Amino acid sequence: MIRKVNKSDLPQMLKIWNANYKVLTSSQKKHSIKSLENWYETRTKINHEYFGMLDGKLEYFGTSKGKTLKAFAILKYTKKGLWIKMLATDKHEKGKGYGKALVRFAIKESKDRPLFCECMVNNWESINFFFKFGFKIIRYNKKLEEFVMQYQK
């Protein structure tokens, strides 16, 4: 199920982050539990919210239960639309539909607003992943070496 990430989920999120850190930010940021907690505590100031896919049941969206974090998505809410800032699945849990469930959740969450995501230009795995949902590349950020992709509603 999908619910907001709690502070107690952060050690699991840290593991998933650090197994994928090379493709999550252009600065290739590796987290410590302290730096991740710091991000988490300040997330609302920058209009971010953290969502987790827990326990592997794809069929419902929950609010409170769930123990094992399989994947997470950091969403950013802006006036112009919703952004999938980071998305990652536990390396042992890939290919089970968890990433897809989180993208579907973001599509639902975006309602009638535009939905964007960012992918590093050399991260063809995730670019192809987003193509499957109907995202299209709309911009190339040369400085960050990232593509901005938009979901075609």
Ligand SMILES: CC(C)(COP(=O)(O)OP(=O)(O)OC[C@H]1O[C@@H](n2cnc3c(N)ncnc32)[C@H](O)[C@@H]1OP(=O)(O)O)[C@@H](O)C(=O)NCCC(=O)NCCS
């Ligand atoms: C991209 C990522 C989140 C996908 O998560 P996942 O949980 O393994 O993906 P799913 O199991 O939900 O796959 C859903 C669909 O995408 C497809 N897919 C998954 N990885 C893919 C890939 N590398 N290329 C093409 N399609 C892919 C699956 O085949 C599946 O398609 P289907 O439903 O038609 O069978 C995961 O590979 C990951 O953590 N990557 C590293 C971090 C990253 O690059 N994040 C994105 C940029 S922030």
